[in-house]
Every structure is written in C-alpha cells, then in structure tokens.
Amino acid sequence: xxxxxxxxxxxKKYDLRKYINEKYGMECNSNNMLHCPFHPPDRNPSLSIxxxxxxxxxxxxxxVLGGEEKRSGTIIDFVAKIENISIKDACIKxxxxxxxxxxxxxxxx
Ligand SMILES: [Zn+2]
Numbered sequence: 261x262x263x264x265x266x267x268x269x270x271x272k273k274y275d276l277r278k279y280i281n282e283k284y285g286m287e288c289n290s291n292n293m294l295h296c297p298f299h300p301p302d303r304n305p306s307l308s309i310x311x312x313x314x315x316x317x318x319x320x321x322x323x324v325l326g327g328e329e330k331r332s333g334t335i336i337d338f339v340a341k342i343e344n345i346s347i348k349d350a351c352i353k354x355x356x357x358x359x360x361x362x363x364x365x366x367x368x369x
Pocket of ligand 1: 296297299307321322
C-alpha cells in the first residue's frame with residue numbers, strides 16, 4: 261500500500277458527485293441531490309452530497325429513518341454500500357482504481 265500515490269485521505273477529497281457520475285452514470289440535480297440508489301425507486305431525490313469544511317466529500321441518505329442502517333458517509337461507505345462489499349474491500353478497490361488512473365495517465369506521456 262505504500263506505493264500508492266494517492267491515499268484514502270486524498271480520495272475522500274475527490275468530488276463525490278463527479279465520481280458517482282463517472283462510475284455509475286448517476287447525476288445530482290442542481291441542489292446536489294441524487295435519486296438514492298439504495299432505496300429505488302426514489303422519485304424525489306433524497307440523497308444529498310456535499311463537501312465538508314475539511315474538504316472531504318460526504319453523502320447523507322435522508323429517507324432512511326432510525327434503525328441501524330448507516331445513513332451517511334464518505335466515498336468509501338458509498339462504494340461499500342453500492343457494491344455490497346466490506347469497508348476494507350471498498351478501500352482497496354478505491355486505492356487501486358484511483359492510482360491505476362494516475363499510472364495510466366503517466367504512461368501516455
Ligand atoms: Zn435511500
């Protein structure tokens with residue numbers, strides 16, 4: 261893992277709206293709300309995406325009330341949830357994905 265150029269802190273600062281659009285083809289509306297992919301059909305977009313004060317991008321699922329289900333998180337939690345994989349596997353997947361992009365970009369030059 262030490263050979264990765266981007267670490268998880270960098271990845272959490274990547275525009276989550278952009279990532280979700282690039283990776284899953286979903287687009288936020290002008291209020292940065294997304295049709296929640298975890299509870300389809302979500303006719304009125306109820307998942308909000310925003311950049312935190314510390315530069316980390318977060319999502320909040322507003323239509324899950326109470327219970328034990330996690331309602332918010334970073335890109336890591338989003339990927340774990342949508343891909344139905346563990347947090348650890350989501351971290352590995354993101355590290356590989358983001359760094360692969362860099363390596364591929366470098367090879368072109
Ligand atoms: Zn939802």
